[in-house]
Amino acid sequence: MTEQTAAAKTTAAPAASSLRDWRIDFFRGLAIIFILWNHSSPNVLSWLTTRNYGLSDSAELFVFLSGYAMATMFVAKFLVRPVPVLPYVVMRAFTLYIHHITAFIIIATIASTYRGWAGSSVMERDLFIRPFFIATETVMPKLATLAYLPPLLDILPLYILLTLMIGVLFFLFRDRWLYYVAFAIPVWAVAWFTGLNFSSYPDTRLWSLNPLSWQAVFLAGFCLCLVRDEPWLRRLVASPIAIAASVAILVIGFVAVAPWAELGLVDWRISWLPHYFDKMYASPVRLIHFLAMAHIATLLISKDNPLGETAFARSIILIGRKSLPLFVICTVFASASYAAFDYFGRSYPVQIIYEGVMTLALVALAYVAAAVGNATRGSKAAAPVAGRAAEPA
Numbered sequence: 001m002t003e004q005t006a007a008a009k010t011t012a013a014p015a016a017s018s019l020r021d022w023r024i025d026f027f028r029g030l031a032i033i034f035i036l037w038n039h040s041s042p043n044v045l046s047w048l049t050t051r052n053y054g055l056s057d058s059a060e061l062f063v064f065l066s067g068y069a070m071a072t073m074f075v076a077k078f079l080v081r082p083v084p085v086l087p088y089v090v091m092r093a094f095t096l097y098i099h100h101i102t103a104f105i106i107i108a109t110i111a112s113t114y115r116g117w118a119g120s121s122v123m124e125r126d127l128f129i130r131p132f133f134i135a136t137e138t139v140m141p142k143l144a145t146l147a148y149l150p151p152l153l154d155i156l157p158l159y160i161l162l163t164l165m166i167g168v169l170f171f172l173f174r175d176r177w178l179y180y181v182a183f184a185i186p187v188w189a190v191a192w193f194t195g196l197n198f199s200s201y202p203d204t205r206l207w208s209l210n211p212l213s214w215q216a217v218f219l220a221g222f223c224l225c226l227v228r229d230e231p232w233l234r235r236l237v238a239s240p241i242a243i244a245a246s247v248a249i250l251v252i253g254f255v256a257v258a259p260w261a262e263l264g265l266v267d268w269r270i271s272w273l274p275h276y277f278d279k280m281y282a283s284p285v286r287l288i289h290f291l292a293m294a295h296i297a298t299l300l301i302s303k304d305n306p307l308g309e310t311a312f313a314r315s316i317i318l319i320g321r322k323s324l325p326l327f328v329i330c331t332v333f334a335s336a337s338y339a340a341f342d343y344f345g346r347s348y349p350v351q352i353i354y355e356g357v358m359t360l361a362l363v364a365l366a367y368v369a370a371a372v373g374n375a376t377r378g379s380k381a382a383a384p385v386a387g388r389a390a391e392p393a
Helices: 003-017 022-039 044-048 058-078 085-118 122-126 130-134 136-144 155-173 177-194 211-226 231-238 240-257 259-263 284-300 311-321 323-344 348-376
Strands: none
Touching (some): 044 348, 058 085, 085 130, 085 323, 122 130, 122 323, 155 211, 211 284, 231 284, 323 348
């Protein structure tokens, strides 16, 4: 690609991004809410998420859209001059690292406080925080080097490595999407067929989201952004055959997970199937199911859909635009649910009240963050307009 061509693309990038697709932030915000519901101590609201009705869940949605949003920003800022992308990803990774450590400190503090107040170590036990208190000298260095990952604290370390990776890849490949595909597939295949993964304390544990595998999900979103205006992709999305295939995949996924089995009804799930749905190694079955779901969602909710102008959508969009701090807060809320349900019980009203209040708290914090940001920029509007450009979270 010539410098003139690259310059032309970069010049056009701001115009395209000025009307950023509101659905990106909407679904990323929805993913954060689903992560809260899915990762809280088992609760009834998790049945409202996609996890129970197909072969993929909010993790694919969040990582895929993170890759897509990253590509949007990289093309706009670094396409012609890619060198600055390297210091940018280092600083970005450091910011993610600080958020990760902060989240752990807050969760560990809540767990310790709850044990001292209520005499229950449920948070320390179920969230694997107890080792930090009984073997601090051993665990502290592992926490600092991302070699100790308690449950609920696995996505940000994954994102740290993906951020560093995409900076190097973009510096080398820029907007040549086939190069990313050529990188992603072999790396994923090595992890899938050999079981290669990073260890976590103690050494018998592994990263629950293997970076060598999940880079494929992230790069799938990155590549889709790069080719989103290609005529062949538009024809594919509108193809009746592709639509029928996506619908068939969603139906097969629904039947395969048999959500009614959890209610004691007919259970025809086959014992060997979970291997092919493996989340740790980003099973291709899960990715295919997610892409089919994204395909149908894109058709059902177009960019000019009036849903984007509703108060409900604007609230979710705000969460998506402030995804990093609100994801950390979401993780804290999900962790605290173990203490809340231990103290107040696990009745359905308690579950619904807790999850509902925490969800509203996320929305309120998103509006506060937007208002502060707008005041800093001298803007009068606190709520987002669906088509307005968004800053990277």
